Amino acid sequence: MTAKLSPTQMAWRAAQDIDDGAYVNLGIGFPEMVAKFQPPGREAIFHTENGILGFGEAPAAGAEDWDLINAGKKAVTLKPGTAFFHHADSFAMVRGGHLDVAILGAYEVAENGDLANWSTGPKGIPAVGGAMDLVHGAKRVAVITDHVTKDGKPKLLKACSLPLTGVGCVTRVYSSLAVIDIEGGRFVLREKLPSLSVAELQAMTGAELHITAPVADLIVPEL
């Protein structure tokens, strides 16, 4: 069993790349945790599809106001500077290219940046939400994902097998083992867990990992 980052640790790593002043949308699930790990001195503004910019953390149990929720239908709070708006304005922010970063989950990512994260095929109930809008609207689209599936199959592939969310849209993957950029239709390895050799990582990846500069150690705090 190889050591790997927890979802919380992946979220921490993704948070280190968010600049001061960035407008950011975080997908439902693991990516939501990124908001908790903003480095000191930086202020990112978080956007949620259902019409809030600049919301705060979850309220204490019992203090929820169910008119004040995020896209995952979880209660959030107001902060000084919060803004409300309707859904067309919310997606004008997304589709008009005003968001700096979107961080999503993934079933599969291909080396050309294709993302599959909305449908597991004909048997399930498909649910797309705002994912297809986000992948073409945000200036930078990143993914947080386990490096392999629960049964050990690669999630980073030459081509996605599941229905696509977007074509050529992902530029960085924060996996449980590595940080990988997508450049020129290929995976470029930037950071990996120090306990793992490049060959071991390659064996768990479904397409070739390219190395164009020294690979840094992926080191995150215990969280």
Add this chain to the structure above:
Amino acid sequence: MDKTLPDLATAVAGISDGMTVMIGGFGGSGAPIELIHALIDRFIATGHPRELTVVNNNAGNGHVGLAALIEAGMVRKLICSFPRSADPVVFTEAYLAGKIELELVPQGTLAERIRAGGAGIPAFYTPTSYGTDLAKGKPVEVFDGRPYVQERWLKADFALVKAHLGDRLGNLTYRMAARNFNPLMCMAAARTIVQVSKIVDPGEIDPESVITPGIFVQGVVQVENPAQEEILNRAKAVYPEVSA
């Protein structure tokens, strides 16, 4: 001019079989639970309306509101972006049994189709869904070197919406993120019926604060202390209540 309505039954009386009904809200926030339940009451009493096409972001949660409308068998087709919830069993069972048709639409495209319907714009182009299954059969055109998918407007016979304050002219405000799809749906329906927590006199809403101007609204009914879907579901509420 007086758009106020005396009660919920009157508010939903004009909705008939086969109509397209936009129902406001995102999950439970902004969902007009009392208007939906009044529609179910009418169906139980008269067998109508049925065979509805419903437009909502979601597919209901638990056994109240939109989920109860589906459970009652009144919905033939649902147009939505995200038919999952904490307890989506009603929609899931109806869908897997082939009792309800689903048109899945990306959330931003859904919002913009509704806005376009309200603004008299029959079609528009968006990069969203390009190259995916949801773009199949739709025209694609290249603008400035990038491919875009053509999407059509979405209009409705009725919209059922929840707002916060309303006056007899139909001017509305909303509470926090309960705004979501509601102002768009008000624009896109031939008849928009709104439940508000309080009907106020014209002028009591500061003109600077009006979110939906009254021209988009045909009926306003007061529902003080409206139910929140999340609180009903935590109490495991079922509508209509099953009598012992």
